[in-house]
Amino acid sequence: MRADRLVAMILLIQRHHALTARQLADRLEVSERTVFRDIQALSIAGVPVYAEHGARGGFRIQNDYRLDLSGLRTAEVRTLLLGGNEGVLADLGWKHDALTAWDKIQHAIPAEQFSLAAETTQRFYVDETPWFNPVRTHPTLNTIQEALWQNRKLTLHYAKSARTVTTPTVCPYALVAKVGVWYLVGAHDNMLKVYRVSRIQQALPLYERFERPLSFDLQQFWTSWTREFETSRPLYEALLWIRNESYDQFIRATPWPICRAVPKGNQAPPPGFVAVQVMFETAESACRHILSFGTEIRAIAPLTLGEMVLDRARRIVAWEEDMAQSDQHVPRQ
Known part of the structure; x- marks a missing residue:
């Protein structure tokens, strides 16, 4: 709807202080000709919009102008209920509505608090996207x-x-x-x-x-x-010794339930180690996780887990030795 686009144009110019016709066209997904027509419509409607020439020029709106945006559209209201999660909003196709809703909220607050809102967005940002997250597609x-x-x-x-x-x-x-x-x-x-x-x-x-x-x-x-x-998930309980200096890293990297353990006898950890009980999902997941920490972790119980880790480590060493010997026979350029 054109009314929504005009409101969005006002909010965009006020947020960025000045935008060219090309920049407005890109953000609103319209042609530059449409932008010029909309600017003319805003001017006729009494919005104090003007063009400024030069390297930092573009369309501007007088600083003291405030748009009455007491009402939010239904589509904008529902985006606020999702807490501003960008990935979720993008998946649902609600990102544009979320941006206009946030703009309206920012411009509805008193002028003396507007700068605080702008400063807050420049000092705090919640990125809920996992590292190395591939582009998500949800065709259905x-x-x-x-x-x-x-x-x-x-x-x-x-x-x-x-x-x-x-x-x-x-x-x-x-x-x-x-x-x-x-x-x-x-x-x-x-x-x-x-x-x-x-x-x-x-x-x-x-x-x-x-x-x-x-x-x-x-x-x-x-x-x-x-x-x-x-x-209801299957659990595989394991007792581990972890070097003190690696304990915090292990806690951060382990998605399974962990608790400190106080084993006795030959299961008590030596100086420099701490004992923990971890509820892995399977023996395989336990073995892979332990190997990823190298010599920082030792599997204590069950005994079959320690044997599994040792066997896997020996196979890795043997494979690396075989590959190293094969490399010696590769002709060098």
Whole structure:
């Protein structure tokens, strides 16, 4: 809508103090000709916008001008309820609405507090994107989102495993983003189920609608489901010795439950080490994690874990020696 674009143009110019027609066109995704027409419309409407020439020129608005933005659009309000998570907003296609909502909030506060808001955004920034995170694509997310709003049933092509694809018909109740991973909460055969969105190969909307139960509480369900999921996972308990200087690094790098241990007898750690009990998921995950710390960790119990780590280390050394010998026979340039 043009009215929304005009408001966005005012807020953009006020935030950046001056923007060229090209910069406005890029941000608003319109042509420069449209920008000039919109600037003329703003001027006719009484907005004190003017053009300034020179290297730092562009369109400006008088500093004392404030736009009355007491109302937020529905699309903007819902973005505020997600806490400003950029990755989630981008996945849902709500990022533009989030930016305009934030602009409106900034310009609605008293003038003396406006500079504080600007300073805060330059001093604090929450980046919830994991390191080396690949570009996320969710081809079925838009279809699922539309079905959510319309209370329309979906038939999913869901990959339960590499070899098994099921086709449940689901009443979609909610979407949940947990650390950047999307999950669909829905009813299938009168039971609430959770589906990982990345495993949904297809989501086919049906004409049939469903009635969303008034008793469904998303936060309560998700808290209960995650707790049950965590407690139902297989656990592999291991006793480890960790060098004191590596303990903090180990705590930060270990996603499994950890507690300090006080073993006795021959399991008591020597000076310079601390004993911890870790609830790994499997022996394989324990072995891989221990090897990643090299000589900083020793596996104490169960004995089979120590044997597994030792065997894996010997195989690594043997492989490296074989590769080194092979390199000696490679002709040098």
